């Protein structure tokens with residue numbers, strides 16, 4: 001009995017203590033709720049004040065839009081402007097937050113024109129900022145982005161009315177365009193894959209891993225590889241051995257007669273240079289369909305052709321029948337010659353004359369080069385006779401004709417020298433096949 005009572009008493013005491021504790025806890029919760037409500041009210045009040053302050057003070061908006069994203073570059077200084085104005089016509093408040101890089105040369109003017117053009121749009125919020133990037137301690141890239149919003153609500157893609165970018169790339173003090181980075185073959189590939197024209201592609205930025213190309217607003221990354229790049233940097237592999245040879249574009253008078261002399265099977269050191277000298281005398285150019293293995297043997301002659309402004313074209317690697325090869329092998333053959341020409345001159349071959357003029361549908365449809373035959377065969381390879389070559393040419397040549405010679409035959413050279421003088425005296429322009437095609441819209 002005793003023990004049971006004691007037990008009950010102890011139990012009762014414990015139970016009472018629990019009740020008291022519970023009551024105390026309930027009171028504490030109420031206090032916490034009150035404190036919480038207080039804090040919440042303060043947050044709401046300050047939030048509202050901040051919200052109003054934010055509307056009044058554009059600098060805070062500018063902070064929200066991000067501080068200029070910049071890395072330290074020698075020429076890099078930041079132009080930072082934040083201001084408000086009222087649209088005189090509508091009375092709307094307009095906010096401008098503009099961060100642009102600052103240089104000491106004509107780039108500043110390009111940037112200013114871009115900024116002014118965007119300001120002219122009179123959007124509710126005009127936000128211009130930029131990203132800068134340096135690659136291999138040599139290439140500096142700036143992407144300036146202007147985003148125009150139709151509402152004060154800040155960065156919300158739904159409010160964007162317009163977004164435009166300006167790309168600035170340079171190497172010390174030289175501007176860099178897409179064709180200073182990628183070889184022609186690669187540029188055509190990017191254009192083709194993205195359904196754009198080559199003119200629609202822009203170099204957006206140069207990075208440590210590749211170049212970024214802007215295709216009508218879409219960014220396409222082209223990673224560095226051994227065969228597509230022309231950049232001169234020890235970290236970027238290129239086939240190009242020396243400097244690229246710039247070939248100035250000429251004006252051809254479509255109303256004057258013209259002729260495209262073409263020379264197959266070279267380069268032929270000595271002979272080729274004599275033809276170039278004769279062309280140079282009359283300000284003319286011609287097209288040389290060369291063999292890959294001879295180009296490898298006589299790189300100086302290939303360079304002489306390019307430097308004279310004449311056109312280097314493809315006549316296969318070693319004069320094999322392309323029609324006897326699989327399409328894949330024929331393409332590899334053609335491509336190897338293109339790579340040799342590119343490695344020497346930095347320019348792409350656009351034309352192919354297959355050996356023996358032999359091609360099939362698979363080749364015709366499977367290659368990117370234009371197939372070039374001839375209108376006049378001087379049969380110099382057969383006659384090996386200067387007089388005969390001159391007579392054959394005069395007999396068949398007409399305005400706009402493509403004439404076939406071989407600069408490997410010594411009898412051809414004096415014939416060509418005389419024919420150049422002769423057609424020049426008749427007022428003919430000596431054009432490359434590409435020039436002829438361009439004039440004739442082919």
Ligand SMILES: [Zn+2]
Nearest residue numbers: 264265355356
């Ligand atoms: Zn040939």
